[in-house]
Amino acid sequence: MEATTSPQAVQSGWAAFWKATRRALTGYTARTLLQGLLTIWAVMTFTFVLIRQMPSNPVQIEAERIVREELVSYEEAYSRAASLFDFDPNQPIIEQYVEYLAKLIRLDFGQSITSAGTPVLDQILQYLPWTVFSVGLGLLISFTIGIFVGMAMAYWRGGILDNVVTALASILFGIPNYIIALLIILILGVQLKLFSVAEALGRVDPTIEPGFTPEYIGSVLSHAILPVVTYVSATVGGWILTMKSSTIATLGEEYVTVAQARGLSQWRVLTAYVGRNAMLPLVTRLAISIGFVVGGSVIIEDIYRYRGLGKFLTTAIVARDYTSMQGVFLVIAVSVVVANMLADVLYGALDPRVRVGKEQ
Amino acid sequence: MSISDSTILSVQDVSISYLAHRGKVRAVSRVSFDLHQGESLALIGESGCGKSTLNLGIIRLLPKTGRIDQGKILYTTRDGRVVDVLGLSEREMREFRWAECAMVFQAALNSLNPVIRVRDMVYDTAQAHGRHDRVQIRKRMLELFRRVRLDPERVFNAYPHELSGGMRQRVLLALGVLLNPQVVILDEPTTAVDILTQRTILEVLRELRAAMGFSIIFISHDLSIAAEMADTVATMYAGEIVEIGPVEELFYRPRHAYTLGLLEAVPKLSVGAQELVSIPGSPPDLIEPPPGCKFHPRCPFVTERCRREPPPLVEEAPGHRVACFESARVLAHSQPVR
Numbered sequence: 001m002e003a004t005t006s007p008q009a010v011q012s013g014w015a016a017f018w019k020a021t022r023r024a025l026t027g028y029t030a031r032t033l034l035q036g037l038l039t040i041w042a043v044m045t046f047t048f049v050l051i052r053q054m055p056s057n058p059v060q061i062e063a064e065r066i067v068r069e070e071l072v073s074y075e076e077a078y079s080r081a082a083s084l085f086d087f088d089p090n091q092p093i094i095e096q097y098v099e100y101l102a103k104l105i106r107l108d109f110g111q112s113i114t115s116a117g118t119p120v121l122d123q124i125l126q127y128l129p130w131t132v133f134s135v136g137l138g139l140l141i142s143f144t145i146g147i148f149v150g151m152a153m154a155y156w157r158g159g160i161l162d163n164v165v166t167a168l169a170s171i172l173f174g175i176p177n178y179i180i181a182l183l184i185i186l187i188l189g190v191q192l193k194l195f196s197v198a199e200a201l202g203r204v205d206p207t208i209e210p211g212f213t214p215e216y217i218g219s220v221l222s223h224a225i226l227p228v229v230t231y232v233s234a235t236v237g238g239w240i241l242t243m244k245s246s247t248i249a250t251l252g253e254e255y256v257t258v259a260q261a262r263g264l265s266q267w268r269v270l271t272a273y274v275g276r277n278a279m280l281p282l283v284t285r286l287a288i289s290i291g292f293v294v295g296g297s298v299i300i301e302d303i304y305r306y307r308g309l310g311k312f313l314t315t316a317i318v319a320r321d322y323t324s325m326q327g328v329f330l331v332i333a334v335s336v337v338v339a340n341m342l343a344d345v346l347y348g349a350l351d352p353r354v355r356v357g358k359e360q
Numbered sequence: 361m362s363i364s365d366s367t368i369l370s371v372q373d374v375s376i377s378y379l380a381h382r383g384k385v386r387a388v389s390r391v392s393f394d395l396h397q398g399e400s401l402a403l404i405g406e407s408g409c410g411k412s413t414l415n416l417g418i419i420r421l422l423p424k425t426g427r428i429d430q431g432k433i434l435y436t437t438r439d440g441r442v443v444d445v446l447g448l449s450e451r452e453m454r455e456f457r458w459a460e461c462a463m464v465f466q467a468a469l470n471s472l473n474p475v476i477r478v479r480d481m482v483y484d485t486a487q488a489h490g491r492h493d494r495v496q497i498r499k500r501m502l503e504l505f506r507r508v509r510l511d512p513e514r515v516f517n518a519y520p521h522e523l524s525g526g527m528r529q530r531v532l533l534a535l536g537v538l539l540n541p542q543v544v545i546l547d548e549p550t551t552a553v554d555i556l557t558q559r560t561i562l563e564v565l566r567e568l569r570a571a572m573g574f575s576i577i578f579i580s581h582d583l584s585i586a587a588e589m590a591d592t593v594a595t596m597y598a599g600e601i602v603e604i605g606p607v608e609e610l611f612y613r614p615r616h617a618y619t620l621g622l623l624e625a626v627p628k629l630s631v632g633a634q635e636l637v638s639i640p641g642s643p644p645d646l647i648e649p650p651p652g653c654k655f656h657p658r659c660p661f662v663t664e665r666c667r668r669e670p671p672p673l674v675e676e677a678p679g680h681r682v683a684c685f686e687s688a689r690v691l692a693h694s695q696p697v698r
Contacts, residue, residue, distance in 0.1 A: 253470060254465060254470035254471050255470060255471055255472055255473045255474075257421060257465070258463075258465055258471045258472070258532075259473070259484075260421055260457070261419055261421055261457055261458060261462070261463045261465075262457065262458045262462075262481075262484070262485045262488065262535075263454050263455060263456070263457035263458040263459060263485070263488045263489055264454075264484055264485070264488045265454065265488060268484065268488065272473075272476065272484070273473055273476075276475065277473065277474075277475060280475070350475065351474070351475050352474075352475060352519040352521070353474055353475075353519070353521050
């Protein structure tokens, strides 16, 4: 009796374990996480191969620099450059990939190729806050303006505000952000001399001691103004137009009329019934935009000499610093994936209709 | 302001128009009727005849392009004062809505905000009218939900999408009487639900009305429901009331060709297989309505006079008013049918 029951018990124990595992893997959260990891891995692999397909490699670039500056033969420059870096361009790409992957699993981003001895992660962490600060602030301002202006336009549809802002927003929406950046420098800085171009560039006045002093914070803010203004003007049009159309759609909903018929105050209808519902699709977009905060600043930071992650990336690309580029791309991929997950969670929290897995 | 004792709502000579690109659409023209305490008035007529516009006009929630051009809407408050709804300030109007005159819209599916729980909409409504005692409100709402045969606790805490169409309609009905209004306007309350749910809603409505004594304005395409629910029926055509009278009068002795047409278009179980007669043509253009009687292009009883002058609304039997020159012929024609 005992002999026959115990294998069965073991078996059913295993069956239960497998069942639980399978359920966990098919569960919504687990599936999303797995999908995210897979996406990050795919992006990582693609960029790994692609950046090595770019013409030249770090050693050749450095050798060319030495040739230009010191008038030595290319062979000599090449051997000097090769000895500077801890990087062998002739190593098979598969070997490089496996080595990189093995390190990455331990969250080691490797060392920078061109500044030998500096961990890529340290550099990223040094540059990242500046970008998150400037682009994030721009996004926040842009989103807030978009929500309020878009709603006002929908309310007074066909009025002067609506017509003027719609035209303006469409124009702004159509101009790429780097053109706006150049126009700001050329027109406001050079022509109208509203600010000194030389002083405005960079991310902070290097002569001021870093710290929680009013001078330092003031300098940080004043240097962030130009990039922030650029981000805002390049994106605000999109937010305004989206919010306007979303609000118009919501205003036509029956439940808004019913809310008015119930005698709710105009303000209550505006906030709890129109505003809240009209914002739903935008909140998702906001979450996704947060993902692009890191990657969306490359050219702007270059134009304004704003030393953030974007500037770091361009420098790395010019020098073909494979590991640094790889690190930045990885950060971008991770933030986009995480932002998408955040958007899902947020939408579920705001709209009960799409909440998943709660009923089970 | 002349108004009889038991009259709650007196609509006098009201015209409503919309501004369209082509011109002014006369959606409601010179409509008058009285609604008495506890009375149930049904408005019948084809789509686009101005029924819904009239009701939105009463609570002054017309779309932006809509305007009330003339008329008075006199309302008798509980303490016996008579006020013109069209003269109320924005704030007074807000207080009037729902507390004095509630409106249950057609297709209740979209009448509730999908991202707000039923209970929050209940509290919202009560608070807008200065009732902040949540415990009290909750108690009353649960009681009303019980009366409309809903599971009170579950519905109170639910999101709209968790309820079926019939349940939502009853939620709205219960919410409509939360503040104990004197007038409840029901715009096609049974359109989007199946026949059994329809029955439940009508029964529930009757019970609520018996218990609370409110008056009803009822919009319906469905003549059988109108016959069942209404004390008085008004036929609307092209923005005008063309016939109004007690329900048996109007249904058994119709005097307007349009009312007769509507009745003949309904299949009758008692008579057996019989050809249905529909009304030829479609409702007229309200920007440039036909001269004379607006129904004349579709009317089988038309005469030369109908094409020239618009018929006035005349009382031909006690409480039965009709705007038709040929009402005697219509009446004579309608008799053999029944």
